[in-house]
Amino acid sequence: MRNANHAAGLEPELVQRIEKVAAFISRKPQFENTLRTKERTNPRFAFLFGGRGHALFRSKLGDAVADSTSQFSSGAVISRMIRKVSQVHMKAAAVLCWMSRG
Numbered sequence: 001m002r003n004a005n006h007a008a009g010l011e012p013e014l015v016q017r018i019e020k021v022a023a024f025i026s027r028k029p030q031f032e033n034t035l036r037t038k039e040r041t042n043p044r045f046a047f048l049f050g051g052r053g054h055a056l057f058r059s060k061l062g063d064a065v066a067d068s069t070s071q072f073s074s075g076a077v078i079s080r081m082i083r084k085v086s087q088v089h090m091k092a093a094a095v096l097c098w099m100s101r102g
Helices: 003-005 012-027 031-038 043-049 055-072 077-101
Strands: none
Touching: 003 055, 012 031, 012 043, 012 055, 031 043, 043 055
16 A cells, blocks of 8 residues: 555656566666666656655565565475475485495
């Protein structure tokens, strides 16, 4: 609901641009600095610098980061990580066993 408050009165094209930029930056945070440098004089990206739509941008960026964090901490991801670590440990144990036979 807080995004709806921030989006009130903004043009649909601006809201869409903000959503796309926030989603992309949540996946590639270094892109924000590149975009700020490249678009610093472009009024279509004023939301990056505190202009119209800035509150929505910060809110969307926070939501996107929270979503990516919650996906990372989901059980499926953790299970895959545990399996991968277990595989590495099994290989290391096999190598140590092979080396000790010598």
